Structures are given as C-alpha cells and as structure tokens.
Amino acid sequence: MAEKNFTPSELYEAWPILSTEERVEGFEVLERKNADDFFLQLNARDRAELILGLPAGERRLWMRLLAPDDAADLIQEAPAEEREGLLALLDDATRREVKGLLDYAEDDAGGLMNTRYSRLRADMTVDEAISYLRRDARAREKTVYYAYVVDVEERLLGVVSFRDLIVASGEKLVREVMRTEVISAPEDLDQEALSQLFMRHHLMMVPVVDAQGRIKGIVSVDDIVDVVQEEATEDIQKLGGVETLQGPYLQVPLLRMIQKRAGWLAALFLGEMLTATAMGQFQAEIARAVVLALFVPLIISSGGNSGSQATTLVIRAMALGELRIRDWWRVMRREFITGLGLGTILASIGLARILVWQGLFNAYGEHYFLVAMTVALSLVGVVLWGSLIGSILPFILRGLGFDPASASAPFVATLVDVTGLVIYFTVAATILRGTLL
Amino acid sequence: MAEKNFTPSELYEAWPILSTEERVEGFEVLERKNADDFFLQLNARDRAELILGLPAGERRLWMRLLAPDDAADLIQEAPAEEREGLLALLDDATRREVKGLLDYAEDDAGGLMNTRYSRLRADMTVDEAISYLRRDARAREKTVYYAYVVDVEERLLGVVSFRDLIVASGEKLVREVMRTEVISAPEDLDQEALSQLFMRHHLMMVPVVDAQGRIKGIVSVDDIVDVVQEEATEDIQKLGGVETLQGPYLQVPLLRMIQKRAGWLAALFLGEMLTATAMGQFQAEIARAVVLALFVPLIISSGGNSGSQATTLVIRAMALGELRIRDWWRVMRREFITGLGLGTILASIGLARILVWQGLFNAYGEHYFLVAMTVALSLVGVVLWGSLIGSILPFILRGLGFDPASASAPFVATLVDVTGLVIYFTVAATILRGTLL
Numbered sequence: 001m002a003e004k005n006f007t008p009s010e011l012y013e014a015w016p017i018l019s020t021e022e023r024v025e026g027f028e029v030l031e032r033k034n035a036d037d038f039f040l041q042l043n044a045r046d047r048a049e050l051i052l053g054l055p056a057g058e059r060r061l062w063m064r065l066l067a068p069d070d071a072a073d074l075i076q077e078a079p080a081e082e083r084e085g086l087l088a089l090l091d092d093a094t095r096r097e098v099k100g101l102l103d104y105a106e107d108d109a110g111g112l113m114n115t116r117y118s119r120l121r122a123d124m125t126v127d128e129a130i131s132y133l134r135r136d137a138r139a140r141e142k143t144v145y146y147a148y149v150v151d152v153e154e155r156l157l158g159v160v161s162f163r164d165l166i167v168a169s170g171e172k173l174v175r176e177v178m179r180t181e182v183i184s185a186p187e188d189l190d191q192e193a194l195s196q197l198f199m200r201h202h203l204m205m206v207p208v209v210d211a212q213g214r215i216k217g218i219v220s221v222d223d224i225v226d227v228v229q230e231e232a233t234e235d236i237q238k239l240g241g242v243e244t245l246q247g248p249y250l251q252v253p254l255l256r257m258i259q260k261r262a263g264w265l266a267a268l269f270l271g272e273m274l275t276a277t278a279m280g281q282f283q284a285e286i287a288r289a290v291v292l293a294l295f296v297p298l299i300i301s302s303g304g305n306s307g308s309q310a311t312t313l314v315i316r317a318m319a320l321g322e323l324r325i326r327d328w329w330r331v332m333r334r335e336f337i338t339g340l341g342l343g344t345i346l347a348s349i350g351l352a353r354i355l356v357w358q359g360l361f362n363a364y365g366e367h368y369f370l371v372a373m374t375v376a377l378s379l380v381g382v383v384l385w386g387s388l389i390g391s392i393l394p395f396i397l398r399g400l401g402f403d404p405a406s407a408s409a410p411f412v413a414t415l416v417d418v419t420g421l422v423i424y425f426t427v428a429a430t431i432l433r434g435t436l437l
Numbered sequence: 438m439a440e441k442n443f444t445p446s447e448l449y450e451a452w453p454i455l456s457t458e459e460r461v462e463g464f465e466v467l468e469r470k471n472a473d474d475f476f477l478q479l480n481a482r483d484r485a486e487l488i489l490g491l492p493a494g495e496r497r498l499w500m501r502l503l504a505p506d507d508a509a510d511l512i513q514e515a516p517a518e519e520r521e522g523l524l525a526l527l528d529d530a531t532r533r534e535v536k537g538l539l540d541y542a543e544d545d546a547g548g549l550m551n552t553r554y555s556r557l558r559a560d561m562t563v564d565e566a567i568s569y570l571r572r573d574a575r576a577r578e579k580t581v582y583y584a585y586v587v588d589v590e591e592r593l594l595g596v597v598s599f600r601d602l603i604v605a606s607g608e609k610l611v612r613e614v615m616r617t618e619v620i621s622a623p624e625d626l627d628q629e630a631l632s633q634l635f636m637r638h639h640l641m642m643v644p645v646v647d648a649q650g651r652i653k654g655i656v657s658v659d660d661i662v663d664v665v666q667e668e669a670t671e672d673i674q675k676l677g678g679v680e681t682l683q684g685p686y687l688q689v690p691l692l693r694m695i696q697k698r699a700g701w702l703a704a705l706f707l708g709e710m711l712t713a714t715a716m717g718q719f720q721a722e723i724a725r726a727v728v729l730a731l732f733v734p735l736i737i738s739s740g741g742n743s744g745s746q747a748t749t750l751v752i753r754a755m756a757l758g759e760l761r762i763r764d765w766w767r768v769m770r771r772e773f774i775t776g777l778g779l780g781t782i783l784a785s786i787g788l789a790r791i792l793v794w795q796g797l798f799n800a801y802g803e804h805y806f807l808v809a810m811t812v813a814l815s816l817v818g819v820v821l822w823g824s825l826i827g828s829i830l831p832f833i834l835r836g837l838g839f840d841p842a843s844a845s846a847p848f849v850a851t852l853v854d855v856t857g858l859v860i861y862f863t864v865a866a867t868i869l870r871g872t873l874l
Contacts (some may be wrong), residue, residue: 016760145641162598162602163581163599165603166599166603169571198659199663202659203659204582221641221658222639222658225658226636228662228669229757232665232666232673236672236676236752237753239673239846240745240748240750240846241742241746242746245750248759249751249759249768250760250771254774254775254778257771258782261779262778262782264746265739265779265820266786269783270786273735273787275734276732276734276735283728286723286727286730287724290724290727293716294713294717294720295716297712297716297733297734297737297854301705301712301854304738305678306698312676316674317685323453327687330454334691334694337691338698342695342698345699345703409676409846409847410738410741410745413850414738414742
C-alpha cells in the first residue's frame with residue numbers, strides 16, 4: 001500500500017479485499033475532489049467504517065457532505081457508543097432532521113426517506129413557482145425532480161415535476177398543472193411493499209405521508225434499487241440455508257461466517273439424525289437385503305431435489321407478490337400433478353438403469369425385477385412427497401408469521417429425507433415380502 | 438366473471454389467476470381512463486397477451502399509447518407471426534424508432550433504452566433552453582428529467598437536469614450549468630453490468646452512446662429496478678435447480694412446468710446414480726457391518742448442506758460484483774477454515790449423539806466407540822469437502838464461460854453425495870479394520 005497511490009477507480013475495485021487501515025490510507029491520499037465522489041459511492045456501512053477510521057478532526061467535513069437520510073443510515077451502521085459523537089458533528093438543523101429519521105425503523109418507508117424536498121402552494125403561478133424554486137436551497141438537492149404542492153397544514157394536494165413547470169406556460173396556476181392523483185406511502189410501510197409500489201406504477205419518487213396526510217419526506221427510486229437487491233440477497237442466502245450475512249462475503253470475519261452457517265447446519269444435522277433412527281428401524285431388513293441400502297442415497301436425494309425446486313419456486317413467487325396465502329390449494333393441485341409427472345420420469349430412468357445393469361453385470365440377484373419395482377414406486381412416492389412438502393412449507397411458515405424463505409432448500413431436503421426413507425422401506429416391505437424380506 | 442365488473446385494482450390483484458379470455462373481458466369493461474393506467478401498469482408480456490386478445494380494430498389505440506421502448510418490448514414478447522402486424526399499427530416515425538430498437542439484444546443497454554429524450558445546444562442561454570423545451574414535444578415524455586447537450590454530430594457534451602435549468606439564472610449559458618462528467622453506457626453493455634453502474638453511482642438516468650460517442654437513447658432507473666428483480670429471480674430459480682420459468686408460477690402451463698424441472702432433476706438423478714455404484718463397491722462392508730448403512734443419509738446430507746451454503750454465498754457475491762475470478766484462492770482459504778470449523782461442530786454433535794444412544798439403548802454394539810469415531814471423522818471430511826466443492830464450482834463454471842448460478846445447491850449436493858460416500862467408507866475401512874470389518 002505505502003508504495004502506491006490508488007486511483008479512485010482502482011481503490012473502488014480493491015475495496016472488498018482491503019483492511020480498514022488500508023482503506024483509510026488509500027482514501028486519505030485521494031485528491032479532495034475525487035475523494036468526495038468516492039465517498040458518495042460507498043454504501044452506509046463502508047462510509048461508517050471509513051469515517052470512524054479517520055482522525056476525529058477530519059470527520060466533520062465528511063459527515064456534512066451527506067444528505068440527512070444518508071447521515072442517518074451511516075449513524076445506524078456505526079457502533080452504539082459512536083453514534084452521539086457522529087450526531088454532534090452535524091449542524092443543528094440537520095441534526096434535528098437526522099434524529100427524527102433515526103426514530104423510524106430502518107426497513108420502513110420513513111427510514112428510507114429524504115427530508116429535503118421542495119414545497120409549493122397551489123395558487124402560485126408557474127412563473128412564481130420557478131422563481132421561488134430558484135431561491136429555495138432544497139430545490140438544489142441533486143436527487144429532487146418534483147415539487148410537492150401542500151396546503152397550510154402541510155397536507156399533500158398534488159405534485160409537479162420540474163419538467164411540468166418548464167413545459168407549462170408561465171402564467172398558469174400550479175393548481176392547473178399539478179397532478180392530484182399522487183401515489184404516496186404511509187410512514188411505516190415496509191420496504192418490500194414499498195418497492196412493489198414503485199415497480200407496479202413505474203415511479204421515480206414517492207412522497208411519504210403521516211396518518212393525517214401530511215408529507216414527511218420523499219423516497220427516490222435509486223434507493224429502491226438497493227432495497228430490491230438487498231431483499232433478494234437475503235432471500236437467496238436463506239434459501240441456501242445461511243443466516244443473512246449482512247456484509248460482502250470477503251469482509252465477514254471468519255468466526256462470524258462460521259456462526260452464521262453453524263446454526264442452520266447444526267439444526268439440519270439434528271433433524272437429519274432422525275434418518276439414522278429411521279434406518280435403525282429397518283436394520284433387520286437391510287441385513288437381510290443389503291441391496292436395499294444401495295439405493296438409499298439415490299431415493300432420498302431425488303425427494304430432496306424435487307422439494308428444493310418446489311420450495312424455491314413458491315418462495316420466489318411469494319416475494320414477487322404472485323402468490324398469496326389463499327392460493328395454497330391451487331399450488332397443491334399443481335404440485336400434485338407436477339410431482340407425479342416428475343416422479344414417473346425419474347422412476348422410468350431408475351427402472352431402465354437397474355434392468356440394464358442387471359443385464360450387463362447381474363448386479364442385483366434373482367429378485368432384480370422386484371427390486372427395480374421397489375425403487376421405481378418409491379421414486380414416484382418420494383418425488384411427489386418432496387414437491388408437496390416443498391411447496392406447502394412456505395405457506396405454513398407464512399401462515400404462522402415466519403418468513404417463508406426460511407423454508408430453505410436444505411430444510412426441505414432434510415424433512416423429505418426422513419419421510420423418504422419411511423416411504424422407501426414401506427414400499428420394499430410390501431413388494432419384497434416373501435422373497436428378499 | 439360475467440356477473441361482476443372488476444375495479445382496476447381488483448382486476449390487477451386477480452390478474453395472475455385469470456385466463457386470457459377473462460383478462461380481456463375484465464379489461465374491456467374498465468372505464469377508458471382507468472384502462473389507460475391499467476394497461477401501463479402491466480409488464481410487456483401481459484400487454485402483448487392482452488393486445489392480441491383484443492379485436493384487431495381496437496389494437497391500434499393501445500399500441501400508440503406506448504413509448505417506443507415499451508412498444509419494442511411488447512413486440513419482442515409477441516409470437517413471431519404477429520410482430521409485423523403489431524408494427525404496422527404504429528405511426529411511421531415511431532415504427533422506424535421501434536425497428537431500430539428491435540435490432541438490439543433484449544438484455545443490452547440498447548434494448549432497454551428510450552429514444553425520446555431532449556437535446557440542447559451548449560451555447561443556448563438557460564432562458565432559451567427553457568423556451569425551446571416548452572416547444573419540444575419530447576420534453577413532455579413523462580419519464581424524462583434531463584436534457585442532453587450535444588454537438589452538431591450528436592456527440593454527447595454534457596447533461597442538465599430540468600431542475601438545473603430551473604434553479605439557474607436565465608441569462609447563463611447551458612454550457613455553464615451543464616455537468617460534463619456524464620456517466621454513459623455503450624449500446625451493447627449487458628443489463629447486469631448496466632444495473633451495477635446505476636447502483637454504484639446512484640444514477641437516475643444513463644445515456645446510451647455508440648462507439649463514436651453519439652447519444653442513441655436513455656435508460657431510466659425505473660427500468661433498472663425491473664432488471665435487478667428479474668436477474669435475482671433467474672439466479673434464485675437456478676440455485677433451486679430449476680430452469681428459469683419466464684413467467685409467474687401460476688401462469689406457467691403444467692406441461693411446461695414439468696419440462697422446466699425435469700431436465701435438471703433427471704440430470705441430477707443420473708449423477709446421483711453414481712451413489713448406487715459407489716455403495717455397490719462397499720456392499721461387502723455393509724453386509725458385515727449394517728450399522729454403517731444407518732449413518733449414510735446423515736453424512737452425505739451434511740456434506741450437501743454445507744456445500745449448498747458455500748455455493749449460495751459465492752454465487753450471490755459474484756452476482757453483486759463482490760467476488761471476481763481472481764479471488765478464488767482467497768475464497769478457498771476461507772472455506773478451508775470455515776469447513777473445518779463447521780465439520781468439527783457437527784462431528785462433536787454426532788459423537789455425543791452416538792455415545793448417548795449407546796448409553797441409553799446399547800444401540801451400536803460393542804465397537805460403538807470406533808463407530809462413533811468413524812462418523813465423527815467422516816463428518817469433518819465431508820463438511821470440509823462440501824464447503825470446498827461448493828465454493829470452487831461457481832469459479833470453475835464462470836472460468837469455462839458458463840453462468841456460475843448453474844452450480845445450484847442440488848448440483849453441489851449431488852457431487853458431494855458421491856464423494857461423501859467414498860470418504861465415509863474409506864474412513865470406516867481404516868478405523869474398523871480388524872474389528873467390525
């Protein structure tokens with residue numbers, strides 16, 4: 001590091017693999033102008049880490065570069081004991097705004113909003129509005145494209161974009177050019193619902209209002225991109241059977257990485273222990289017909305894989321708002337047919353495999369056909385069962401108030417493994433009684 | 438349906454579960470004003486389905502409601518034989534624009550861009566620019582917030598937002614208020630890279646330029662939200678071992694649903710057949726010590742689960758741009774330590790379980806301690822192996838030019854199952870030789 005100054009772009013590329021000290025060092029040698037842009041590119045977590053790594057005297061400058069909502073996000077990412085100190089770096093007006101924002105839950109519309117937006121009165125003319133906005137410092141905020149029309153009690157009456165003002169003739173009233181059908185969000189709307197609102201109506205900006213219809217701030221679509229990405233990451237990690245990491249892969253300390261994975265892995269392991277118990281129940285059958293044991297991994301993994309497919313599809317469809325709880329029965333019916341179809345396909349392949357191996361190597365003894373039928377029928381049952389369990393589990397979890405994404409692929413596979421064994425050995429006991437068993 | 442007219446909002450909610458006929462019927466009874474808004478809320482696929490369901494005479498109206506980029510998206514979603522007919526409904530100017538857009542790949546910046554944007558000259562004054570924009574119909578496009586400053590050859594010189602124009606004093610030159618450091622995208626930039634550009638720089642709009650620096654169109658962040666959501670859905674479905682569905686869960690016909698799932702499921706099944714072959718190699722050992730068979734599902738599923746965790750984390754980190762190919766060795770080192778740690782945790786639980794069951798039920802015979810050691814050591818090996826395979830596989834796939842997300846959790850589990858069996862029986866042969874084996 002010491003031998004070489006990074007360009008802003010090199011520093012950004014290298015960022016994930018640098019230690020805190022290296023980051024601070026790399027940042028401090030950037031030219032002031034580049035450093036500004038660089039700082040604004042970072043996410044809230046990295047900004048907090050960087051600011052806290054700088055000498056106390058240099059922090060004020062960077063804190064004051066941030067809009068109130070960004071400052072609030074940074075403070076939320078900082079350790080509790082540093083928060084007061086960071087707040088104290090802001091000017092009085094911004095500090096009040098930031099404190100107000102910190103009262104909102106991070107994941108609510110209120111926690112995402114920017115409190116700097118332009119307000120207009122409905123009975124101004126367009127020319128008056130333009131000259132008012134020229135004097136209004138808030139209109140200079142980089143991310144603002146709309147002015148909101150409010151009454152004397154700050155209740156939202158309508159919205160005009162800066163474009164609307166430019167293209168309208170100057171003597172018209174704001175009332176005449178504003179749009180009155182404004183899609184707004186309540187303060188406590190969850191960020192996932194908020195992003196669905198943005199996507200459904202293709203919005204660039206949504207005003208956040210309180211219960212009395214008073215405007216409290218605005219959320220911009222560029223923050224929603226981050227929300228959508230973040231929610232997808234959470235769902236993907238849960239689906240993979242990992243607690244949400246809360247940070248880039250390479251930056252999560254190893255011990256925390258192990259913690260985040262050990263919980264689910266140990267829980268799944270405890271569940272999977274039931275397979276040893278289940279197998280123990282059929283120990284006598286295995287001793288009599290060792291050939292049965294050979295197909296155990298094949299059969300239970302097929303159930304697990306079909307369950308993983310079903311749970312993935314249902315969880316994603318729920319997250320996209322395509323499935324609601326009341327659709328569970330339609331999903332069951334579909335999965336019943338799908339599971340039966342998929343099970344039949346795998347059963348045919350399995351049957352062919354056993355018959356071919358028997359023909360080539362005489363691998364499965366004189367009762368090979370009964371063994372083949374046992375495997376084939378078990379596959380139909382296990383794949384059907386996997387599809388049903390995998391698709392119903394997210395509904396059950398959601399119905400109980402849990403996150404449906406907790407029905408991870410490994411979780412479903414574990415459930416299906418135990419029951420799959422029971423299905424397999426029950427089918428075997430029925431078909432092979434009097435011959436192998 | 439016939440008894441009841443939907444409100445626009447009811448129709449939108451019910452949309453996923455309606456047939457094409459019901460959709461057309463519900464749409465046709467909406468009031469004209471509501472129908473406009475409703476139509477614009479739909480995605481390109483639904484718009485195409487709806488338009489083609491309407492009588493030929495009504496289609497023109499709805500096609501002409503769309504901006505050129507939306508019209509191009511709709512036409513791309515329509516069956517090939519309908520495309521010419523839909524193009525013919527547009528006015529000449531729009532048809533030329535749409536044809537130009539159809540030449541771009543759907544997933545490139547060029548395929549996402551809107552060709553209606555406002556252009557200014559650098560030597561206009563702000564007042565001249567405003568009065569020019571008042572006359573320019575393109576400035577009336579709802580989604581435009583910027584005007585692009587170009588030279589006589591359409592090369593991009595800078596950008597001004599409508600807000601910049603409003604807040605600047607009128608006699609200044611556009612040259613003086615424009616920003617010249619414009620982040621632009623080449624026409625053929627992939628949509629995933631484009632969305633990373635948007636997120637990194639918190640952009641609202643990006644101009645798309647050709648190799649000569651001439652502006653061809655603009656991409657707006659609200660389209661990027663859709664891209665991010667769509668890419669996440671693709672990755673999630675691949676991770677779950679399903680081909681991308683290309684449609685909402687309930688709308689995919691059952692036969693296609695089975696096709697989308699049967700491919701991977703059958704491939705995994707063929708791979709998993711190697712477990713039967715592997716188990717066959719150890720048939721003699723199983724016959725001598727049936728107790729070994731009891732732990733097979735437990736051990737291979739632990740490898741599969743740890744592999745699923747590792748592959749999920751690495752694939753997501755790659756999609757977010759946090760990991761590149763050259764990071765593979767760092768990832769390996771991390772996964773080596775993590776896998777060892779996780780394996781040790783599971784081994785301890787497994788050891789305790791066997792010793793307790795032995796104490797309570799005398800479940801595992803006189804050599805129970807050796808059996809316990811076999812299970813514990815195998816768990817360390819299998820979990821370590823799963824973590825390494827799960828994390829390296831996405832790198833290998835990407836290195837070979839495949840999508841890393843094809844390293845689905847079920848794929849990794851299948852790979853690890855076969856090798857897990859070999860690890861387990863090799864450990865058993867070593868530890869139990871002379872006693873059970």
